[in-house]
Amino acid sequence: MKYKFYKRNIQILLVLMILIAIVSLICSRKTSVQSISKKEVTGATFVDSAGIANKVSKVDDSVNINKKRDSIQEKILVQQGALKKKLALIKMKTKYDDIENITWYSDKSTPQSNNINNLNVYFGLSGKSTDIGGNPWLRFVIQYAGENWLFINNYSFKIDDNVYSLKPKFGEVKRDNNERVWEWYDTVVDKNIYNIIYNLIMSKNAKVRYDGKQYYNDRTITSKEKQAIKNVLEAFEVLGGTTNF
Numbered sequence: 283m284k285y286k287f288y289k290r291n292i293q294i295l296l297v298l299m300i301l302i303a304i305v306s307l308i309c310s311r312k313t314s315v316q317s318i319s320k321k322e323v324t325g326a327t328f329v330d331s332a333g334i335a336n337k338v339s340k341v342d343d344s345v346n347i348n349k350k351r352d353s354i355q356e357k358i359l360v361q362q363g364a365l366k367k368k369l370a371l372i373k374m375k376t377k378y379d380d381i382e383n384i385t386w387y388s389d390k391s392t393p394q395s396n397n398i399n400n401l402n403v404y405f406g407l408s409g410k411s412t413d414i415g416g417n418p419w420l421r422f423v424i425q426y427a428g429e430n431w432l433f434i435n436n437y438s439f440k441i442d443d444n445v446y447s448l449k450p451k452f453g454e455v456k457r458d459n460n461e462r463v464w465e466w467y468d469t470v471v472d473k474n475i476y477n478i479i480y481n482l483i484m485s486k487n488a489k490v491r492y493d494g495k496q497y498y499n500d501r502t503i504t505s506k507e508k509q510a511i512k513n514v515l516e517a518f519e520v521l522g523g524t525t526n527f
Contacts (some may be wrong), residue, residue, distance in 0.1 A: 316332065331432060332339055340384060343495060357419075360513045362444070370513070370520045371520070371521075372389065372451075374517050375387075375391060382411060384406045384407065384409075386406050387406070387514070389510035391506060396425050400422045400424075400425045400428050401423070402423050402514070403493055406418060407521065417522050418521050421468060421469065422475050423477065424448075424466065425494045426464060426465045426466070426499065432494030434492050435450070435455070436448070436449045436450075437449075437490060438491040440490075441488045448475065450469070456468070471527065479515075482511070483508045483511050489502045
């Protein structure tokens with residue numbers, strides 16, 4: 283009887299040991315799986331962080347490259363602007379009026395006196411040529427010289443196939459004489475005058491008629507005069523002048 287009881291207890295103990303071993307094995311495997319999962323997650327996180335850092339680095343490099351490129355382009359534009367300004371002003375002659383504190387700019391081919399047939403533009407800027415300020419203003423001059431007075435009261439321009447008219451106010455046409463006579467009109471450029479100037483420099487053929495009280499005089503506007511006007515307009519614009527009249 284005791285033997286049977288003892289044998290039964292041994293069987294129960296063996297079962298319990300087997301159960302404990304099974305539970306231990308299950309727990310051990312679970313812990314191992316969790317450990318592996320943690321390593322995988324940690325590794326994945328590390329890989330992702332490295333990838334993000336790499337992408338951020340590439341973005342920073344791209345931003346720096348763009349900044350350098352923009353800086354270089356800006357320097358090139360500044361240099362081009364300075365060169366354009368220099369090339370435009372080298373064609374000009376200047377005259378400083380120390381009473382009015384104005385520097386006047388005109389093309390080097392523009393005649394010094396009014397006693398010659400000519401048509402030109404020029405512009406003024408406040409201050410000396412080395413210390414100019416403000417915006418330039420544009421002026422237009424048309425001159426007649428001949429043997430006889432015309433007493434001009436109107437100018438007609440035949441520019442290619444179009445005719446334009448410019449009528450000064452009374453007293454605006456000035457006159458003088460010596461061995462010859464000359465009459466000239468010097469005025470601020472407005473929308474009408476700029477339209478005439480623009481079409482003139484773009485034309486193939488152009489001439490002007492000086493209309494007087496009884497007589498008139500026609501002459502062809504030369505390519506030299508057209509080029510001089512182009513030169514002045516270019517310098518006018520690089521110094522801040524506007525043609526939006």
